[in-house]
Amino acid sequence: MKRLLIGSLIAATVLATGVVQSQAQQKEWKEIRIGTEGAYPPFNNLNAKKELEGFEIDYANALCAKMQVKCTWVVQDWDGIIPALLSNKYDVIVAGMNATDERKKRVDFTSVYTRTPISMAGAKSVASTDVSPDALKGKTIGAQASTIHMNFLEAHYKGSTARGYPTQEEANLDLLNGRLDYIVADRLSLEDFIKGKGKDCCKIVADVKRDPTIHGPGVAMAIRKEDTALRDKLNAAIDASQKDGSLDAIGKKWLGFAPIQ
Amino acid sequence: MSDWVALLSFGPDGWGLALLQGAWITLSVAVVTLPFGLALGLAVALAFRSSSPFWRTAATLYTTVFRGLPELLTLYIIYFGIQLLVEHLIKLAGLQSQFSISPFLAGVVALGLVLAAFSAEVWLGAFNALHKGQVEGASALGLGRFQTFRHIVWPQLLRAALPGLGNNWMVLLKETSLVSVITLQDTMFIATRANVVTKEPFLFFGAAASIYLFFSIVSSIGLWALERRSARGFAPVGRQA
Numbered sequence: 143m144k145r146l147l148i149g150s151l152i153a154a155t156v157l158a159t160g161v162v163q164s165q166a167q168q169k170e171w172k173e174i175r176i177g178t179e180g181a182y183p184p185f186n187n188l189n190a191k192k193e194l195e196g197f198e199i200d201y202a203n204a205l206c207a208k209m210q211v212k213c214t215w216v217v218q219d220w221d222g223i224i225p226a227l228l229s230n231k232y233d234v235i236v237a238g239m240n241a242t243d244e245r246k247k248r249v250d251f252t253s254v255y256t257r258t259p260i261s262m263a264g265a266k267s268v269a270s271t272d273v274s275p276d277a278l279k280g281k282t283i284g285a286q287a288s289t290i291h292m293n294f295l296e297a298h299y300k301g302s303t304a305r306g307y308p309t310q311e312e313a314n315l316d317l318l319n320g321r322l323d324y325i326v327a328d329r330l331s332l333e334d335f336i337k338g339k340g341k342d343c344c345k346i347v348a349d350v351k352r353d354p355t356i357h358g359p360g361v362a363m364a365i366r367k368e369d370t371a372l373r374d375k376l377n378a379a380i381d382a383s384q385k386d387g388s389l390d391a392i393g394k395k396w397l398g399f400a401p402i403q
Numbered sequence: 404m405s406d407w408v409a410l411l412s413f414g415p416d417g418w419g420l421a422l423l424q425g426a427w428i429t430l431s432v433a434v435v436t437l438p439f440g441l442a443l444g445l446a447v448a449l450a451f452r453s454s455s456p457f458w459r460t461a462a463t464l465y466t467t468v469f470r471g472l473p474e475l476l477t478l479y480i481i482y483f484g485i486q487l488l489v490e491h492l493i494k495l496a497g498l499q500s501q502f503s504i505s506p507f508l509a510g511v512v513a514l515g516l517v518l519a520a521f522s523a524e525v526w527l528g529a530f531n532a533l534h535k536g537q538v539e540g541a542s543a544l545g546l547g548r549f550q551t552f553r554h555i556v557w558p559q560l561l562r563a564a565l566p567g568l569g570n571n572w573m574v575l576l577k578e579t580s581l582v583s584v585i586t587l588q589d590t591m592f593i594a595t596r597a598n599v600v601t602k603e604p605f606l607f608f609g610a611a612a613s614i615y616l617f618f619s620i621v622s623s624i625g626l627w628a629l630e631r632r633s634a635r636g637f638a639p640v641g642r643q644a
Contacts, residue, residue, distance in 0.1 A: 181599045188596040190410075190418045192588065219584045222479070229486045231503065231586075311599045339602045 169342065171372050173212045175232035175304065176202055179307050180217040180347040183334055184396045185238040185256075196323070197396035201255065202236045202363075205386055218308070221288055224248060227364060233372060235364040238328070240290045242358040249364040250257055252376045253387060256401040257360030261329040263317060264347045271348040274301065275299045281323040284313040291326045294356050310335075318343050326350060360402070407606050410597075418597045418607070425593035431617075432579045437572065440518025442451045447519055448526035462523070468564040468570050469520035474578050477517055482509040482585045510582040518575055525567030532563040539554045568571065569626040590614050 176195065178186045194215050207212035216232045227235055241251035245297055262273045262283070270277065279301035282297040285291035287306030295304040305322065307313040312343060314335045316322045324347065325332070365373050381387040384402075393401035413419040450462035469477065482504065489502050533556060541551040583592035594611035598604045 158474050181596055183600060189600060190421060190597070192593075194422050194423070216586060217588070218586050222584055223482070225479075225483050226586075229483045229488065232488075284604050288581075309595065309599060311595075311602070311604075315604060 151240070171233075171375055173210060173214070174206065174234060174372070175214050175224060176217055177216045177218050177226060177235045177237065179220050179223060179237045181220070181311070182238050182331065184330060184403045189327070190278035197256075197392060197401070198236045198238065200396065201383075201389065203393060205376070205383060208382060209379050210377060220286070224364065227366060230366075233365065233369065234376065238361055239364055240358045240360065242290055242293070243355065243363040243365075244293070245358075245364065250363040250367050250369075250373055251364055252373055253380045254360035254362045254391070254402065255308065255380050255383075257403055258401070259329045259349045259403060260294075260326065260352060261332055261349045261359065262326045262347045263332045263340070263344050264324045265317075265320075265343060267346075267347050267349055273348045273350060275301060278302050280323070283327045284316055284322040285327060286310045286313060290357050291328075294350070294353060295326060297356055298317045298353070312339065407603070410601055410603060410606060412612060416602075418593065418610075421588075421593045421597070422590065422607075422610055422614065424591040425588060426618075427593035428582075428587055428589040429576070429579045429614070430618065432507065432510050432514065432582055432587070433572075436514045436518060436575060436579075440575070441516040441522055441568065442570075443515065444522025445526050447523035447548075448530065451523065451527055452530060465521055466520045469516050474514070475584070475610050476519050478510065478513040478581050478585060481513040481516075482506065485509070506582065506585045506587045507586060510579070510587060514575060514578055514581075514604060514627055516576070521571050521574070522568060525564050525571065527559070528567065529560045529564035533559055534628055538595060548621070558633065562630075562637075565626070565630050569622070569630075572622060572626075573607065576615065580615075 151394045171254070178198065180186055180188045180194055182196075184197055186198045189195050190197050194217065199215070203213065214301045216226075218231070219227045220237070223237060223239075224245070226232065235249075238256070239245070241254065247249075272384060275298050277348055278299060280303075282303045282305060283295055283299060284305040284307060286309060291386055292304065305313075305316070307316070310327055310331055313322070313327070318340060319323045329346065329349065336346060338345060362377055365376070380389075389402075393399065411417060411419050411422070426555060447462050447465055450458040453459060472480075486502065486504050489504075493502060537555050537559065538551060541555045546554070579589060580591040583589050583595070589623040590611050597607045601607070
């Protein structure tokens with residue numbers, strides 16, 4: 143009996159230390175937890191000191207200062223990023239996520255704060271700049287899995303082979319070693335790659351035409367459907383940042399140009 | 404090559420410290436999971452051997468489920484599923500507070516459940532290797548059940564189970580890499596993030612590989628020493644070194 147009591151006490155202590163009781167978030171929203179991927183420079187990435195840095199980090203922190211709330215960041219792998227939001231691990235996703243109709247079925251989105259061109263990159267030896275589905279028939283095209291780029295390939299490039307990768311970096315690597323003929327991604331992310339590792343092998347071939355049903359209106363912040371107060375608060379802050387130029391200023395610093403094209 | 408050294412250094416731009424912290428997380432998850440997994444595995448093995456059909460069925464169901472599901476799936480179920488379940492129950496009870504299972508605990512629980520399922524089979528094999536006469540002899544000498552277990556059964560059980568359990572430990576060390584998908588910043592997490600920023604996959608995946616190999620080598624030496632000790636007094640059989 144004594145052993146049983148001690149045993150259950152130990153079990154209860156272990157359970158208690160494992161369970162993190164977060165403060166009850168009344169509709170006041172004094173503290174916001176932000177989820178991001180941390181693997182998509184220049185939007186969001188981790189540096190050597192394990193700190194988050196990037197356009198979205200600076201932008202969201204600026205919005206938090208404007209809204210006078212305390213923001214904390216959580217780094218979550220891309221594939222689990224929406225489930226974690228729905229499981230209440232954090233309150234908003236700021237991770238270069240496009241507001242597609244498919245995602246709108248599970249989560250709500252704020253106003254768009256970034257819309258950059260989408261391009262295809264290929265080997266330097268590629269002659270034509272035609273990236274239509276007919277021109278690329280039979281080719282192998284790569285993209286990050288579970289993204290609008292992958293959906294775009296699956297919907298429009300049925301004559302080509304589409305390959306999905308856990309991160310953009312891995313798709314870039316396969317273009318480098320010749321396993322892929324093309325990759326499709328956000329042009330900024332591709333330029334980041336072409337300026338660095340892809341300097342000798344690859345180039346940006348052309349921009350692809352946006353399909354609004356697949357690509358959505360642009361990059362926005364995702365929140366749970368029931369958090370309408372948070373959405374309104376964020377939208378107000380985003381609109382204010384567009385009017386006073388802070389969005390463009392932060393965008394120019396990290397992306398080289400204004401974020402909404 | 405020289406910038407490879409700079410990238411791995413402990414300075415402000417070097418990932419050396421981050422990698423070491425990741426290695427610490429990997430080791431912590433494995434070491435904390437180990438006792439729970441082994442103890443639960445022993446309990447499941449005893450359930451397998453019990454005379455009650457209820458416990459035998461329960462044990463069979465447990466090992467089938469947790470050996471059959473991919474560990475990644477088990478991890479997702481524990482991390483996301485349990486949270487949703489508990490929040491649903493809290494809502495039903497009409498309370499308002501929020502509940503959040505920590506990723507470390509979720510990782511330990513998920514990996515512990517899987518370790519227990521695989522260890523149960525090892526313990527079972529060890530029980531079968533135990534000669535029935537040993538327990539009968541102990542009872543003839545008047546030893547109580549706990550004394551028999553502690554002095555007669557347990558040392559021989561350990562000797563038979565050690566190779567299999569050592570194997571499970573090595574697999575556990577590798578499986579800890581899965582916790583990178585539930586926000587724990589372990590070795591694989593740091594290696595992938597470092598690769599994304601520095602674009603040096605070979606360097607960082609090589610560093611991650613070295614870390615896992617280091618743990619593996621140290622574990623092998625430890626297990627060899629344990630096996631030698633548990634086989635003391637017996638003629639050397641099987642692996643020599």
